[in-house]
Amino acid sequence: MKDKYSHLFLPVTVLVLLIIINLIKGVDYFSITIVNGAFYGNIPNILFGASELVILSIGMTLVTAASQGQDISIGVSATITSAIFVLFVLNAGEVTLLTIVAGFLISCAAGLVLGVFNGTLVSIFKVQPMVATLILLMGGRSIAFMIDGKLSPILANDISNQIGTVIPGVPIQTPIILTALFILIVVVVLKTTNLRLYVESVGINPSAARLNGINPKKIIFLTFLIMGVCTAVAGFIAVNKAGRHDSVNLLKFIMMDAILAVAIGGNSLGGGKFSITGSIIGAYTIEMLNRTLLRLEVEPEAILAFKAVFIMILMVVASPVTRFYSGKVLDKVRTMIGADETVETEFIDGNTSGKKVD
């Protein structure tokens, strides 16, 4: 039982640490006010701000688990899909709920196309995921720039405004509801299908999975398709939140945050078993971290460096070598105390260079 939830230890610790820091800074951290019939305050703001990040880190978790690497083009993909959405909505003439939904579906299709692009490279051509997605990172913003016609078009209509902020009569901001809905769908899919099992077995050992009748190529491809849909949803939310489409700055450094969320969530960045819950908590933790740093008056530019150091420390703590030695030390301590139980120290396979074991 304890082992089952040990992966949540890290995100929860960081979360508690951040809450303590925030409470020291100001005691009224958890206060919630009601403005125009909706909740505002630090906690709703974090939930609101992290909505794209949560969605993207769910996709990132799946990609990481199956392909043993990360997708770094997510921000760019979201920019492209949202550019298509904005183009559709603005050209539709009258904006109704139907056009919004149709635009969203079209942007999802675009996300699938981008997923096919990345997935083909990773699964068929066996390129490391990060290098494969680098291609999109390289040209993607220019594509989005050309789609939206260089103008950073403004979405000035009631419906997208409501999607971005609050629907009258509902006390919770709409992005939070959409995120919750998305999480629900993912949970239902993972509970009712074999996706989790397949993804994990492919991530742990692709050749073993193949011998057991799972096609690793298909599964990796599928995770990239799911990632494409995730980017479409995230782009949809982001562009409605902002009210306009800025192809240069929309979700600019989010891949860093999403990878960090996956890592904080206790998932191995080398693939294998994964925990969606951990990633979601990790994503909220990162949003909280961002806001805490801003609250502590750290410069926005320095936040980038701070997070980089943070991710390095996390990686060192979670690295196989550190785990191996800490396991040894723990072992010694236990034998010194005189505990009888045999403690297994497993050396996690050092397959960290992003290559697949054949």
Added chain:
Amino acid sequence: MRLSRQSLSTETHPERRWIRVNSPSAGPKTKLSNSNLLFIIAAVIFVLMYLFAIISFPRSFLQFQTFFDLFNLNAPLIIMTLGLCVVMIVGGIDISIGSVCGLVTMACAVFLESDAGSIPGALLIALAIGIAFGLLQGFLIAYLEIQPFIITLSGLFLAKGLLTSLHKDPINVSMPAFVALRDAKIMIPWLGTQNRLGVFIPCEIKPGVIIVIVLVALIAAFMKWSRVGRNVYAVGGNEQSAMMLGINVKGTKFFAYIICGLTAGIAGFVYIMTTGAGNVGNAAGFEIKAIASAIIGGTLLNGGVGNPLGAPIGTLTLLIINELIRAAGIQSNFQAIISGLLLYLFIVLQSVIMSLRGSKFKLALPLRLLPSRRQSGEKK
């Protein structure tokens, strides 16, 4: 290049048709090594691309100065690509180089503008920052066995964050000694073109180009003839086998990352020597360009295959394509998109070539096209 299987199949010894590379008992080596094959392909593509450029825009591309300007303006990129090649051959990747280069330019600019500024000091700072990043990332990747991409991605953001917190606004170096160095040019009197008035203008190159040539020669020689250089190929080819052969795998990886950091530092110094200003946007996006150049230059992503001489070739190919797009007057957005497409094409090409050479089908050359035995004696 032609794939002529017939010319070899008519040989009297059919068992000698496809000979393993690394088995000395099998007789003369008739198979081209992967590194050389990819390098030759890169060189051929470069020549074709340049010919195409000359045909499309003869007025500009026929001038020698155009060719030298590619070097003059992009020396930092070539230097970075060179270091990246070493890391890619060892089987890793480094995407922090662009940001490290930018950080170096800003640090040098701030230092040179301060009262204590001096050119040797700036050079020392450049090398120190480069080596520091190389040491940090190399240690984490080699000895703690963390994925290189994650570490260098955070290295990228670390350098970017440090760069912006160091100084936000553009800073122009006005130190006289440095301005002299920035404006220094080397004339080549026997090469040049006549302008419309009939005045002969000699070609000029920047000091950075000399650094590029020296570094390319050094690293190529080092990778080809030194023990550590060969270890780099061995580790990139197959880590397990290299370990069993008694090669210090971790040390070799560590070393490759230090070389890469060092070249990023030098590239930063060359960058500020070319532009003379520190700016937040300096060298932004160079890591992607460098990766694309290295891949186009025939360095395999999976490691173990590559020729450092391919780095300048690949960079020049990419630059010529960008110049062609610019000359054709197409939107600048297409540069990024077409660079991305090229990267895609070359990755797919590499993948196809490598799988063709894998087991079923061996790519062989007719005997007369084969390099002599000594030349192909390089491992891999």
